[in-house]
Amino acid sequence: MKSLLWLFISLAWFSSFAQTGTTDSQQSIVDHASTDKHEKVVLLIRSAEFYRVNKDYTKAITSSRESIALAAGINNFTEAAQAYLVLLNSRISAQELGQIKQLSDTLLLTAKKAGTPLAMAYAYYGQALVFKTLDHPESVMEYCQMALTALGKNPAPYIAAKIYYQLYAIHSNWNNGDKAYYYAHLAMEYASNTNDYNLLSNCYNAMSTAHDYSYEMHHEQTALDSSLYYLNKSEQLYTRHPGQVSNYAYAISCINLASYYLRFGTPSGNKAQSQGIYYANRARTVLKDAPNSQEVIASSLGILSEYAKRDGKPADVEHYLLEAYQVMQTQQPPYYYTMINVTKGLANFYENQGNYQRAFQFQQLVNEYSSKSFDQQKALKSQQLEIEYQTEKANNEVRFLKEREKSQQQKNWLYICVTIVSFLFLLFLFRSYHFRLRYSIQRAKQLELEKLDAALQLKLEKEEQARLKAEQQLMELQQQQLKKEVMANVLQLEHKNQVLYNLKDKLIEGNEVNMQKVLKEELILDDDFELAKLQIQQVHADFFPQLNEKAQRKLTLLDLKLCTYLYLQMDTRQIAQLMHVEAKSVRMSRYRIKQKLGLEKDQDLHVFLQSLKENANGTRSAD
Missing domain, CATH: 1.25.40.10 (Tetratricopeptide repeat domain)
Structure with a gap:
């Protein structure tokens, strides 16, 4: 039992x-x-x-x-x-x-x-x-x-409790007490946060079973007490929350309490036995008219038969077992596992009573129900195999679809990668073309700028050369002007020296010298000389070079001085005064210069010197 x-x-x-x-x-x-x-x-x-x-x-x-x-x-x-x-x-x-x-x-x-x-x-x-x-x-x-x-x-507490309860059931079937307790406790905690007292009742029963495992492992009284504690909590929900705990859930709690007192109560413990009998009868009473409750009722009758067996009441044992058998026969389809246990209990009972005929009859029923149970299990297994086949077929289809989807995704990724690479390649080509185009434009602009820069540089160089040439010409003019000033000053100094030499000679010879007259004449000559000086500075720069070039014999400084005066169109008297010589000497010097210049007798020296001026003007105009 x-x-x-x-x-x-x-x-x-x-x-x-x-x-x-x-x-x-x-x-x-x-x-x-x-x-x-x-x-x-x-x-x-x-x-x-x-x-x-x-x-x-x-x-x-x-x-x-x-x-x-x-x-x-x-x-x-x-x-x-x-x-x-x-x-x-x-x-x-x-x-x-x-x-x-x-x-x-x-x-x-x-x-x-x-x-x-x-x-x-x-x-x-x-x-x-x-x-x-x-x-x-x-x-x-x-x-x-x-x-x-x-x-x-x-x-969400409700579904979480259901999930943890399933995990508890798995580990309970595997006899893993620690894991069973862990998940049962989680299921109970989440169920406590709901208003579902059927759910909480089942979780309390799970906690009781988890402590049963602990007791079987360690044989500690605290585990046994905890098992009873949670069974009582499960049973009390029915009275504390009327109408909110199903009769079937309450009957299960009663059966578990009756089983607890049967298993752990002492044979002489009248209180434990009375509690066990009470809860076994309570389960029957609650499920009296409930559909599909034959298994729970048969279980309660089995517990009552065990108590009757302890008390030595074979008639009651037979009565409870036969009633359980009759109850199970009303179930359609019957639950053969329970039917086998009930008929096996009757066979053992009659065998112990020596009624071997009845024992044989119920043993035959045990064999019959075992065969039917086997057929039922085969049919159920066939259904399970069919479901497994459908599940495996569906899983294979899903795997095939996933593999095909994965393959398609890989193809799509390949296409995407090829598209991206192509796009990047086209972008590279475009960027390369754009870069070359921009480089060509920049290069053309740079060449244009370099060309403009070269033209500007050339212009600057020309301007610089013109400036240098102008400066050079200016310097040459300045040098020629200085030369003219030097020549004028030299002429004046020579005149002054000549005057001084004449005065010296007169003084040496003992001749009288009228200084007042000399000074007056010199002052007049100085004024004339200043005018002559300005005129000499106005002589063109090429006059003396051309004059020397025309001369067949070298002209002295005195010759150049006389040519200058003649060029300035001074008459013989003025020249004689400036040079402190006789007019006759001036005419002689003119004749000598014509010879040096290679002029004919009928050629006029004034005309020749003026021709040098015209040649010089023509040369400057050509420049």
């Missing part, structure tokens, strides 16, 4: 969460025309989950479909995803596995259409339920973790 007891402890692990129980008044609100559509969707989802937990799967499926249609009609895809999750869970609970793969895929598509973290958490949790049905715990864990990741750092 121990296996029978543990069967219904496990029922608490695998029963799914229920939201706040629906009532007839809630149904009337749903049916009322003025009720907001969003509120109707919420109430229909609650109703569907309430029916599912109470194993009224037909109503659960109907309410789920209504909520899906209504939520889709108002484009509320997050609540539509939640409704799909309830429908999927209802199909799984009813063992209608043919459509669960299609439902899970539809749930995932609806969640993606919603695009919210909560909707994606519903979808991943639905995938986890499918793989739990297929007995793939690793995949269940993977999708539960994906659901938690989708929820983020601040998950």
Whole structure:
């Protein structure tokens, strides 16, 4: 019978969460025309989950479909995803596995259409339920973790509690006590933040089971006390929150309490036994008219038979076991695992009583139910294989599509890269052409500037040469002027020296010298000489060079002086006065100069000297 007891402890692990129980008044609100559509969707989802937990799967499926249609009609895809999750869970609970793969895929598509973290958490949790049905715990864990990741750092308490409860159930089946306690505790914390007391009841039962594991490992009384503590908390929710805990969830808590007192109460402990019998009967009473509750009722009868066996009441043992067998026969389809345990208990009972005929009959039933259970398991396995095949086929199609999409993406990236490279190459060509064009323009401008600069430089050089030539000419004129001034001054000095020599000779000879007369004459001569000096400075620059060039014999300074006076058109008297000589001497000097110049006797010296002036003017005009 121990296996029978543990069967219904496990029922608490695998029963799914229920939201706040629906009532007839809630149904009337749903049916009322003025009720907001969003509120109707919420109430229909609650109703569907309430029916599912109470194993009224037909109503659960109907309410789920209504909520899906209504939520889709108002484009509320997050609540539509939640409704799909309830429908999927209802199909799984009813063992209608043919459509669960299609439902899970539809749930995932609806969640993606919603695009919210909560909707994606519903979808991943639905995938986890499918793989739990297929007995793939690793995949269940993977999708539960994906659901938690989708929820983020601040998950919605209700779905978070459901996810952690599934993780607890996996580690509980693996007998991993530490992990089972860790996830059960997280599930309980999140469930405490909701108004779903069915959910909280299941989490309390999970915490009790986790402490049972701890007790089996360490045999510490504190673990056993904690197990009972959480069972009591689960049972007390039914009375503290009336109408908000389903009868089925409450019956599970009662069965677990009865099992606890049966397992850990001493045979002589009347209080523990009375508590165990009370909770076993309480579970039967609560589920008396509930649909699909045969397993829980049979479990309570099994616990009562164990207590009767302890008390040495074989008649009561037989009565409870036969009643359990009759209850299980009313279940359609029967749950063969429980039927096998009940018939095996009856076979053992009759064998112990020596009634081998009855023991043989029930042993035959054990074999029959074992065979039917095997066939049922084969049929279920066939369904699971079909779902796995569909899942694998869908996954292969998805992988193929992903690979094709990846290949297409790679092609697209290649095309994009080729386009970018081509564009960059064209841009390079354009930039290169533009650069060469700009360089050519800049080069042409630079050449033009260099040309202008060269022209300007040439102009400047010409101007500089002209300036230098002008300066040179000016310097030559200045030099010639200085020469003329020097010549005039030399002539004046020679005249002064001649006067001084004449005075000296007269003084030496003892002749009288009238100084007043000499000074007066000199003053007059000085005035004449100043005029002559100005005239000498006006003689053109080429006069003396041309004169020397024409002369056949070298002209002396005195000859040049006389030619200058003649050129200035001074008469013989003026020249004689300036030179302090006799007029006769002047005429003799003129004759001598004509000879040096190679002039004929009939040629006039004045005319010849003036011709030099005209030649000089002609030369300057040509320059």
